[in-house]
Amino acid sequence: MNNNGEEEIREVIIDAKDMEYRELNEKIHEVINKNPNLKKIILKNVLGQRFIGNGIEKKDLTIEIHGVPGGDLGMFMSGPTIIVYGNTDHAPGNTMDDGTIIIHGNGGDVTGHSMRGGRIFVRDNVGYRSGIHMKEYMDKFPVLIIGGTAKDFLGEYMAGGLILVLNIDSEGNDLGKIKGKMIGTGIHGGAIYIRGDIDNSQLGVAADIKEFTEEDREKIKTYIEEFCSIFNLGDEIKKKLIESQYTKIAPISKRPFGRLYTQDLR
Amino acid sequence: MCGIIGFISKKKRPISGDKIAIALDSLKERGNGQGSGYVGYGIYPKYKDSYALHVFLNNTPDYYEIISKVKDTLEKYGKVIKDEEIPTNGEILKKEFIPWRFFYDFHSSYRDIENDLMVNMVMEINDKIDGAFVFSSGKNLGVFKASGWPMEVAEFYKLDQYKGYMWLAHARYPTNTKGWWGGAHPFNILNWSVVHNGEITSYGTNKRYVESFGYKCRMLTDTEVVAYIFDLLIRKHKLPVEYALSAIAPKFWKEIDLMEEDERKIYESIRMTYGGAVLNGPFAIIVGTHEGMVFMNGDVEKNNTMIGITDRIKLRPLVVAEKDDLVFVSSEEAAIRRICPELDKVEMPDAGMPVIVKMEK
Numbered sequence: 001m002n003n004n005g006e007e008e009i010r011e012v013i014i015d016a017k018d019m020e021y022r023e024l025n026e027k028i029h030e031v032i033n034k035n036p037n038l039k040k041i042i043l044k045n046v047l048g049q050r051f052i053g054n055g056i057e058k059k060d061l062t063i064e065i066h067g068v069p070g071g072d073l074g075m076f077m078s079g080p081t082i083i084v085y086g087n088t089d090h091a092p093g094n095t096m097d098d099g100t101i102i103i104h105g106n107g108g109d110v111t112g113h114s115m116r117g118g119r120i121f122v123r124d125n126v127g128y129r130s131g132i133h134m135k136e137y138m139d140k141f142p143v144l145i146i147g148g149t150a151k152d153f154l155g156e157y158m159a160g161g162l163i164l165v166l167n168i169d170s171e172g173n174d175l176g177k178i179k180g181k182m183i184g185t186g187i188h189g190g191a192i193y194i195r196g197d198i199d200n201s202q203l204g205v206a207a208d209i210k211e212f213t214e215e216d217r218e219k220i221k222t223y224i225e226e227f228c229s230i231f232n233l234g235d236e237i238k239k240k241l242i243e244s245q246y247t248k249i250a251p252i253s254k255r256p257f258g259r260l261y262t263q264d265l266r
Numbered sequence: 267m268c269g270i271i272g273f274i275s276k277k278k279r280p281i282s283g284d285k286i287a288i289a290l291d292s293l294k295e296r297g298n299g300q301g302s303g304y305v306g307y308g309i310y311p312k313y314k315d316s317y318a319l320h321v322f323l324n325n326t327p328d329y330y331e332i333i334s335k336v337k338d339t340l341e342k343y344g345k346v347i348k349d350e351e352i353p354t355n356g357e358i359l360k361k362e363f364i365p366w367r368f369f370y371d372f373h374s375s376y377r378d379i380e381n382d383l384m385v386n387m388v389m390e391i392n393d394k395i396d397g398a399f400v401f402s403s404g405k406n407l408g409v410f411k412a413s414g415w416p417m418e419v420a421e422f423y424k425l426d427q428y429k430g431y432m433w434l435a436h437a438r439y440p441t442n443t444k445g446w447w448g449g450a451h452p453f454n455i456l457n458w459s460v461v462h463n464g465e466i467t468s469y470g471t472n473k474r475y476v477e478s479f480g481y482k483c484r485m486l487t488d489t490e491v492v493a494y495i496f497d498l499l500i501r502k503h504k505l506p507v508e509y510a511l512s513a514i515a516p517k518f519w520k521e522i523d524l525m526e527e528d529e530r531k532i533y534e535s536i537r538m539t540y541g542g543a544v545l546n547g548p549f550a551i552i553v554g555t556h557e558g559m560v561f562m563n564g565d566v567e568k569n570n571t572m573i574g575i576t577d578r579i580k581l582r583p584l585v586v587a588e589k590d591d592l593v594f595v596s597s598e599e600a601a602i603r604r605i606c607p608e609l610d611k612v613e614m615p616d617a618g619m620p621v622i623v624k625m626e627k
Contacts, residue, residue, distance in 0.1 A: 021295070048292050048600025068600045070295075087612065089598055090583060106614075109583055127614055128580040152580065152617065182579075 009035045017045035021070060024049045032058060040064065048089070051075060053082050059099070071108070074101050077118070090127075093120045097140070102230055107146070115142035115161060119223075122146045123170055123231050129153040134190060136160025145223050147231065152181045153204065155249070159189040164220050166227065167195040172237035183207060184249045188256055192249040193220050195241065203249065206256035212248045220246070267441075268463035269293025270451075271596040272434035272552040273605075274572040276626045279591065280308060280429035285605050287420030290435040292604045293597060294416050296463070300445025301438030302419040303411025305402070305452040305459040306430030307556060307570060310369070314406040316347060317370045317384060322363035322447055324397030329364055332397045336368070339391055343383050344372035352410075358422040359414050363399075363447050365423075367408070381456055381501065385481070388455065392484040399448045399485070404457040407556070411436075411450035419450075432570055434554050436461035442488065449487040457557040458496045462489040463597055464582045467547030475542030492551060495543050500559050507573070507622065508562040513540035515578045515618040548581030550574070552595050569625040578618030586621050587612045593623040 012031045016024050024043075032038060039060060043052070046067030053063050054072070059079035071090040074082050078097035087105040091113040101120045109127035112120050117140040125148035134142050134155070142161035147168055155163050167175045178196050185204025193216065198209065221242055228238040271289050275281060283306055290302065310318050321336060323329045337346055352365040372380040388400045402409035407430075410423040416437050420426075436451035442465060443449060452459040466472060466488035473483045473491050479502070481494040492514075499510040513536050522533045537544075556570040574595035576584050587594045587602045588611045594602040599612055615621050 047603055048598060050295065068603055070598070070600060087599055089600065106612075108614075109580070127583075128617065151614070 008037045010037055011040045011042065012038060013042045013044065015044050016047070016049060016067070019049065021049040021051060025051055025054065028052070028056075028063075032056065032061070042066070046086075050089075053077050053080060056080050074099070077101075093118070093144075096120075096142075104231070106148075109151075111146075112142065112144040112163075115144065116140055117142050119143045120145065121227055121230055122148075124148040126150045126154075129156050131158055131161075131163045131192070132156040134158050134161040134163070136190065143223060145227050147227065149175055149178065150180055153183075153185055154180055155184045155187055155190070155192045155207075156182075156204070157186040157188070158184060158192070159187075161190045162219070162223075163190070163192040164223055165192070165194040166224070166241055168237070168241070170231070172233050172240075178202070184251075186257070187249070188251045188254070190250070191216075193246045194249065195244050195246050197245070198247040198249065206252055207249050208252040210248045210250045212246045216246070216248055217242070267296045267439040268451075269296030269437040269597045269601070270435070270461045270463050270550065270552055271594070271601050272432070272461065272554060272572055272574070273592055273594045273602075274432040274554075274570065274623050275591050276593065276623065277591040278308065278431040278570070278625060280431055281433070283309075283425030283428045283430065283433065284420065286433035286435045287416060287425050289596070289601045289605045290416040290420075290437055292601045293437050296597060297416070297437030297439045298445075299415045299418075300413050300440050301411070301447075301450035302414055302416040302436065303409060303438075303450040303452055303461075304420065304423075304425060304433060304435045305407060305409045305454060305461075305554060306425075306428050307407045307432040307554060308430045309408050309428040310406050313348070313369045315371075317368075317372075317403060317405055318408055319368040319370060319388075319400055320352065320402035320409055321366045321368065321391070322399040322401060323366050325361050325364050326397065329397070332395065333366060335395045336366075336391055336398050339387055339395070340368065340370055343376050343380075343387070344370055346370050353424055353427070354422050355424060358418050359412055362413065365410075365412075384456060385497065389480065389482040393482045401448060401485075402454045404454060404459075404556075407454075407457065407459070409452050409454045409459065411452065412447050413445055413450065432554055432572055434459055434461050434552050434572075436463075441465060443486050446486070448485045451489055452554075453485065453487070453490045453493040455481075455493045455497050456501070457555045458493050458501075459554045460489055460493045460496065460551055462492060462549055462551045464549035464551075464577065465547045466491065466545050466549065468545060471542055472545065478542075489551075492545065492553075495545075496553060496555070497557075499540070499543060500555075501557055504560060506562040507559045507571075508620070509536055511573070511575055511620045512536055513543045514545045515575055516544055517618075518578070545577070548577055550576045550582035550584040550597065567624055571625075572623045573620055574615065575620040576615070576617055580617030584615055585612060586615055591626070595621060595623075 050070035053074040061080040073092040075094040107126035111126040111130040114133040182204040184207030469488040
């Protein structure tokens with residue numbers, strides 16, 4: 001009980017079975033507004049409901065999702081942690097500002113679409129165009145970490161932040177040669193790190209393979225450590241991941257398209 | 267947008283139509299209620315060797331005259347063995363059209379050319395008979411579609427009273443053309459049915475191409491042309507299915523250049539011969555047939571097949587899942603799990619790479 005004689009509710013369970021997405025999202029906002037000390041919302045039987053966690057700014061809140069949420073999970077979210085036990089549909093983390101999304105499964109197409117801050121950890125694979133339009137500004141630095149593989153157009157039109165692809169299965173075994181094509185098409189900021197070798201023919205226009213330095217390794221090390229701790233991967237796998245060879249992909253220049261429409265100007 | 271889903275029982279188990287309606291209902295956010303539709307394969311076992319024509323008739327007091335005109339066209343080459351209004355629940359949707367069905371047999375002398383004659387008759391009816399649109403013309407299958415939400419259309423046609431071993435469905439969000447009953451998916455010709463999420467930006471080119479072979483596009487929607495392309499390439503030209511699919515979602519020239527000589531020659535020829543069949547623009551489609559087809563390795567499949575494919579740079583979603591004898595293809599995994607919560611396998615096919623599901627032998 002608090003001073004007002006109200007019970008301090010810290011955890012709420014919502015059964016989302018057969019619930020329409022508007023109803024579910026209104027319910028989520030309602031319990032947040034009613035319970036200022038709320039720390040956790042557990043959503044059960046989620047199936048295809050879109051926009052879960054949209055625009056929520058409560059930093060110390062965790063939303064646990066059991067099932068398969070619909071598209072645009074955590075869109076415009078600024079602060080909370082979303083943990084999904086299942087696969088997600090298109091664009092989890094769309095334009096998210098801050099907070100964390102953890103996916104115990106696959107991310108759909110355009111995972112991390114236009115992220116401007118926060119972090120997404122995907123245990124398995126992501127679909128096409130993940131990290132498209134990611135951007136950074138001052139202290140805002142979005143990070144997308146993918147345990148498995150990414151389909152084509154990873155980091156398309158990327159303008160900032162970091163994408164890390166570990167190329168392992170959920171047990172930590174290597175997945176072999178990376179198939180992705182058109183990586184970093186139109187990239188003009190940020191960096192993509194992929195564990196293993198990438199051929200120049202797999203890159204999109206404006207992307208370039210840069211030297212992977214010890215400084216880079218230091219930068220991705222913290223994310224690898226966090227990934228391993230979230231998904232319970234042992235020290236041996238962690239060590240392997242930290243010590244592996246990565247390919248760094250970054251823009252060919254600061255303004256790869258600076259002369260696209262003005263080729264005749266000097 | 268648009269939502270698509272299809273499933274097939276590889277053991278040909280009959281499954282009631284309400285299942286597909288429940289699945290499509292969970293994709294309703296991908297549509298806007300201006301078009302939903304279904305096709306069931308194996309739904310007319312009693313008339314399985316007859317053509318089943320589903321026809322929209324303008325809902326006017328003299329619709330009987332339209333029926334007799336359709337009959338006149340059909341009876342030039344055969345016999346209507348039964349015709350009736352497709353059972354509907356008129357309280358659910360306003361009947362802008364009266365859906366009518368004809369079960370039809372050709373005279374035996376036309377056996378060898380009956381498919382061609384049927385295509386011609388469908389084109390003739392859609393082109394020449396005012397107020398009649400054939401929207402389903404295969405054997406032992408039927409398309410059910412209208413303007414409305416997925417559940418409305420399913421209840422309107424009493425879909426739970428049909429059983430099929432393969433169902434495809436579509437929730438429409440009309441983009442470039444108006445929403446009307448004939449513009450709802452699936453699009454069908456003979457045993458080919460297509461549901462499509464995306465836009466065929468090459469529609470003009472494709473339309474001119476199929477019209478040069480006698481097809482007539484009269485449904486005012488881009489997807490219609492896709493059904494005709496499948497009929498032309500696989501039934502008429504007998505292209506192995508993988509090559510036909512590479513004609514609509516062609517390999518990039520860059521990829522072709524890297525191929526061994528024999529393979530390169532084939533894919534070069536396909537691109538050059540079937541330039542008019544290339545589908546440009548974003549698409550994810552599911553195609554159903556029991557027309558039969560030939561495979562690249564020489565295998566012949568006479569039975570039912572379901573195909574899922576996206577455009578080659580994957581501008582629309584597609585998920586494939588399996589459970590025992592069932593294979594599902596859908597825009598969203600959630601729609602599959604709505605009717606089959608536990609799945610053996612879920613995956614996202616690569617762009618432009620077909621998923622082809624055949625019956626168990």
